[in-house]
Amino acid sequence: MWLRTDAIEQAMRQRGVPTAQIGPAGHTVAQAVAATNLALGRDVVADAVSPAAARAAWRALAAEAGAALPEVVCSDLAEHRCQVESRQADIPGLALPDWAGVTGRRYEPWTAPHLVLDSARLAAALAWLEAEIAGRGA
Numbered sequence: 001m002w003l004r005t006d007a008i009e010q011a012m013r014q015r016g017v018p019t020a021q022i023g024p025a026g027h028t029v030a031q032a033v034a035a036t037n038l039a040l041g042r043d044v045v046a047d048a049v050s051p052a053a054a055r056a057a058w059r060a061l062a063a064e065a066g067a068a069l070p071e072v073v074c075s076d077l078a079e080h081r082c083q084v085e086s087r088q089a090d091i092p093g094l095a096l097p098d099w100a101g102v103t104g105r106r107y108e109p110w111t112a113p114h115l116v117l118d119s120a121r122l123a124a125a126l127a128w129l130e131a132e133i134a135g136r137g138a
Contacts (some may be wrong), residue, residue: 001037001131005048007028010094027054032059040067045133052108059112072111076120083119 009026017025027050034044038061050058062069065068074080084102087093 001042001044002093002130003030003034003044003046005046006094007091008107010091014093018024024049024054027057031057035061035065038067043061043133045129052111055108068115072116072117072119074119076092079120085090 005026008029009022012026012029013019014023018107027048030048031054032083034046037044044067046058048054049056059069074083080102081099084097084099087096
């Protein structure tokens with residue numbers, strides 16, 4: 001299953017949830033949905049930009065389920081910018097960040113050892129994974 005915090009958070013905005021509550025509540029909802037699906041034996045790909053506090057909860061959930069929790073990065077700055085600027089909104093009402101919005105975010109480095117997937121090198125593999133999950137109807 002492909003679990004997108006963007007979709008959850010946009011639904012919350014549309015229902016009038018206060019802006020300050022959306023990020024933390026969106027991650028909590030996503031983690032609950034992920035836990036349910038992992039318990040059912042389903043694969044879950046959580047598509048989220050997570051601050052350290054939310055990441056700790058994701059890490060605990062993954063450990064409990066015996067699942068991997070990779071960080072996806074893009075080491076090629078030009079490619080990352082191209083990915084950001086060519087992204088098309090597919091969630092009604094969602095305003096996507098522009099390059100300045102992405103680079104202006106404060107990145108909180110991961111502190112525990114973890115798997116890192118570099119989309120600059122693994123774009124084809126990630127595209128295959130997305131197609132595979134979509135093909136399963138997950």
